[in-house]
Amino acid sequence: xELNQLIDIMSGGIVESLYMTVVSTVLAxxxxxxxxxxxxxxxxxxxxxxxxVNSVLGIVxxxxxxxxxxxxxxxxxxxxxxxVGTTIGATATxxxxxxxxxxxVARMVESSLKEVDGGVIEAALSMGSNNWQIIxxxxxxxxxxxxxxxxxxxxxxxxGYSAMAxxxxxxxxxxxxxxxxxxxxxxxxMLITVILLVIIVQVFQETGMxxxxxxxxxxx
Numbered sequence: 001x002e003l004n005q006l007i008d009i010m011s012g013g014i015v016e017s018l019y020m021t022v023v024s025t026v027l028a029x030x031x032x033x034x035x036x037x038x039x040x041x042x043x044x045x046x047x048x049x050x051x052x053v054n055s056v057l058g059i060v061x062x063x064x065x066x067x068x069x070x071x072x073x074x075x076x077x078x079x080x081x082x083x084v085g086t087t088i089g090a091t092a093t094x095x096x097x098x099x100x101x102x103x104x105v106a107r108m109v110e111s112s113l114k115e116v117d118g119g120v121i122e123a124a125l126s127m128g129s130n131n132w133q134i135i136x137x138x139x140x141x142x143x144x145x146x147x148x149x150x151x152x153x154x155x156x157x158x159x160g161y162s163a164m165a166x167x168x169x170x171x172x173x174x175x176x177x178x179x180x181x182x183x184x185x186x187x188x189x190m191l192i193t194v195i196l197l198v199i200i201v202q203v204f205q206e207t208g209m210x211x212x213x214x215x216x217x218x219x220x
Contacts, residue, residue: 006189009176014196016090017172020162024094025155028101035061035102036109037135043110047121047131061103069100069161073168090171093162101158108154112146113139145212152208156201163197173197 035057041047042054067075073096077087080095116139124138140147163174173193181190 006192009180010173010192010196013171013173013176013193014200017159017162017174017197017200020090020093020097020165020170020172021155021159024097024101024158024162025151027094027098028105028154028158029151031098031102032105033109035106036113037139039106039110040113040139041131041135047125047134061106064099064103065107067100069096070164070167072096072100073165073170088169093165093170093172096165097158097161100161101154104157105150105154108150109147112143112150115146116142145215148208148212148215152205152212155204155208159197159201159204 039054039057039061042050042057044051044054046054064072073093076096076099079099080087080092083095084092086092120138120142121134124134129138162170162172163177164170166172166174166176166178169175173196177190177193180186181188181193
C-alpha cells in the first residue's frame with residue numbers, strides 16, 4: 001500500500017472514530033444524566049425516595065450493562081436499521097454505542113452524585129429549595145469534577161466499543177484494523193491503528209483530567 005493511500009485511509013478512520021465516539025458520548029449523557037439523577041434521588045434516603053421506581057430502573061440499567069457489547073450490537077441490528085436505515089457504517093454504529101453506553105453513564109452519574117456532601121443537600125432543603133433546584137443548583141454543580149472524570153472514562157470506553165464494531169461492519173479505526181490488518185494479514189496497518197487508538201485515548205484522558213482539576217474547588 002502506498003504512503004498517500006495509507007494516510008488517506010488512516011485519516012478517514014480517525015475522523016470516523018472521533019465522530020462515532022463524540023456523538024455517542026453526547027447522546028449517552030443526554031439520556032444517562034436524567035437516569036442517573038432519578039436513580040440517586042429515588043434511592044433510600046434520597047430527596048424523592050421511591051423504592052419501586054428505583055428498583056425497576058436499577059434492574060433495567062443492570063440488565064443492559066450486563067450484556068457484552070458485541071452481542072448487544074448484533075441483537076439490536078433490527079432496531080439500528082429502523083432508526084438510521086442501515087446497519088453498516090459509522091452512523092449505524094452510533095445506535096448500539098448509545099444503547100450500551102447510556103446505562104454505564106447512568107451508573108457513573110449516580111456514583112458522582114453520591115459523592116456530594118449530604119450536609120449541602122440538607123442546607124438547601126432547610127432554605128426551602130425544591131427538588132429541581134437541588135438537582136440543578138446543588139447536586140450537578142457540586143458533582144461537576146467527578147462527572148467530568150466520569151465522562152473521560154466513558155468516552156475512552158465508548159472509543160473501545162467503536163473499535164469492536166468493526167467486526168460487524170462498523171466504521172473507524174477498528175474497521176481498518178480488522179479489514180486490512182486482520183483479514184489481509186497486514187500487521188503494520190494493525191499496529192498503526194492500535195497506536196492511533198492509544199494516542200486518542202491518551203488525549204481524551206489528559207484533557208478530561210485537566211478540566212476536572214480546574215473545576216474542582218477543593219484543589220484551589
